[in-house]
Amino acid sequence: MNDDHGRYQPLSYFQLMEVSLRELLVEKGILTEEQVHATVQDMRSRGAERGAAVVARAWVDPGFKARLLADGTKACQELGLDVPALRLIAVENTPAIHNMIVCTLCSCYPRMLLGLPPEWYKSRPYRSRAVREPRAVLAEFGLALPDHVQVRVHDSTADMRYVVLPMRPAGTEGWSEERLAGIVTRDCMIGVAVPRAAGAAPRP
Amino acid sequence: MNETVQPSFKPGDRVIVRKAWPLGHIRTPHYIRGQVGSIERLCGSFPMPEELAQQRSGLPAQPLYRVRFLQRDVWPDYRGGADDALEVEIFQHWLDPA
Numbered sequence: 001m002n003d004d005h006g007r008y009q010p011l012s013y014f015q016l017m018e019v020s021l022r023e024l025l026v027e028k029g030i031l032t033e034e035q036v037h038a039t040v041q042d043m044r045s046r047g048a049e050r051g052a053a054v055v056a057r058a059w060v061d062p063g064f065k066a067r068l069l070a071d072g073t074k075a076c077q078e079l080g081l082d083v084p085a086l087r088l089i090a091v092e093n094t095p096a097i098h099n100m101i102v103c104t105l106c107s108c109y110p111r112m113l114l115g116l117p118p119e120w121y122k123s124r125p126y127r128s129r130a131v132r133e134p135r136a137v138l139a140e141f142g143l144a145l146p147d148h149v150q151v152r153v154h155d156s157t158a159d160m161r162y163v164v165l166p167m168r169p170a171g172t173e174g175w176s177e178e179r180l181a182g183i184v185t186r187d188c189m190i191g192v193a194v195p196r197a198a199g200a201a202p203r204p
Numbered sequence: 205m206n207e208t209v210q211p212s213f214k215p216g217d218r219v220i221v222r223k224a225w226p227l228g229h230i231r232t233p234h235y236i237r238g239q240v241g242s243i244e245r246l247c248g249s250f251p252m253p254e255e256l257a258q259q260r261s262g263l264p265a266q267p268l269y270r271v272r273f274l275q276r277d278v279w280p281d282y283r284g285g286a287d288d289a290l291e292v293e294i295f296q297h298w299l300d301p302a
Contacts, residue, residue, distance in 0.1 A: 087248065089270075104233050131235065134275075135284045150287040151275075158231045158268055158293040159250045 043116060048186035050081055051113035051163055055189065056181035058090075059168040068165065076113070083112050083161075089154075092165045093194070097150045100138065100191035101162045102130035108156040110163045114186050121190065131155055141192040164191040171197035208249045209296060211267040217243045219271060220302040221294060229257030232298045236290075240302045241273035244291055252295065267296040 011019065025031045054076060058065035068075035072088030088110060091099040103109065104127050109117040120126050129137050134153050138145060145151060154162045166188045172180060187193035213219060223238035231253045246269055251262025275288040282288070 089247075104235070105231065131290055132279060133283065134288070147285045150285055150289065152289045152291060153275075155233060155236075155290065155292045157233060158247075158253065158295065160247055160268075160270070160293055 043111070046111070046115035048114045048184075048189060049181070051110065051186070051189045052181040052184035053177075054079060054081070054090075054113060054163070055165060055184045056177045058165055059172075059180055060177050065165070072163065081112065083110075087160050088113070089160050089162050090165045091152070091154060091162060093167045093191075095149075095167070097152055098138075098145055098191065099152050099154060099162075099164045100130060100134055101154050101156060101164060102127055103156040104128065104131055105157055108161060110161040110189075112161075113163055114189060118186070138192060141187065143193060163189050166191075166195050169195050169197045207263045208265045209267060211246050211249075212296065213243045213246075213267075213269060213299065213301075215243050215245055218302040219243060219269075219299040221271070222298050222300060224298075226254075228254050230254060232294055233292065235278065236273065236292050236294070239273055239278055241271040241277075241292075244270040244272045247293060250295075252297070268293055269296065269299070270294075271299070 022031075022036060026033055026036070054068065057079060058068050064075060064078070067078070068090045069092055072090045073083045075090075076083050076088060091101075093099055102121075107117050107122040107127075109121060111117070126137065131153050134151050135145060138151070156162050166184065168180070169183070172183070183195045183197065185193060185195070188195045218240060219242065220240045221232065221237050225234075225237075246267055249265035249267050252266050253262070255262040270291050271294050273290045273292065274286075275282045275284060275290055276286060278290060
């Protein structure tokens with residue numbers, strides 16, 4: 001395998017394990033290379049648009065929002081989004097509470113809604129600092145929260161997955177669900193950013 | 205046969221996380237062991253991860269809670285609002301009444 005500079009790099013322990021396991025599964029006829037490739041492509045191509053659609057629906061439909069907060073998994077099924085095996089908990093930002101998500105043990109992440117996690121989400125600094133000094137971390141993301149806003153950090157340690165339901169920003173009255181979804185970024189749903197109406201180019 | 209342990213805590217109950225350091229696949233973060241918090245909600249019951257990692261069934265399933273801790277309790281030098289909180293999923297076998 002070559003790195004960016006064209007030098008030969010030996011496989012790491014885990015890369016070697018992945019190759020061995022994959023080749024064994026293919027050799028024994030349990031999976032085909034095509035299936036593996038298609039699954040990897042599917043995972044890589046998935047972005048945060050599913051999550052954004054869920055948030056936008058919650059913003060325009062109070063009934064859906066209530067169901068989402070009560071049972072995230074079930075509410076997603078209404079939108080045709082299957083959240084297999086794991087249970088989804090949506091946590092709501094309010095003027096008094098700001099939520100933020102981390103997995104200190106590894107990199108648990110609501111992949112079915114947000115795609116693959118960004119590198120920083122899996123990094124040691126984020127994982128250790130998000131629970132220790134969340135306000136400093138948020139400030140580095142450009143989000144300075146006043147002291148009267150309670151910061152609530154959710155450590156995703158076991159079988160639940162979390163998604164932040166951000167507040168709908170002022171200035172988005174009358175927007176279509178699709179346009180609303182356009183301002184809901186991945187970072188908003190991890191809780192390290194908030195959606196902003198300004199900066200979103202108005203669509204004709 | 206009952207495959208699920210009955211939940212022994214309800215929302216609002218004060219609990220302390222066991223201060224234990226067994227080897228194996230533990231989903232209770234180190235930083236929260238020995239800390240006191242309150243039950244936020246019962247998430248359901250799930251096979252024990254320590255057992256699953258050993259390729260055993262993990263049954264009977266253990267109740268899993270979200271436990272809320274105050275940041276200033278967890279980190280004495282915490283800088284931020286007095287109400288800032290941390291919520292962690294913890295299995296019942298890691299909790300005792302506080």
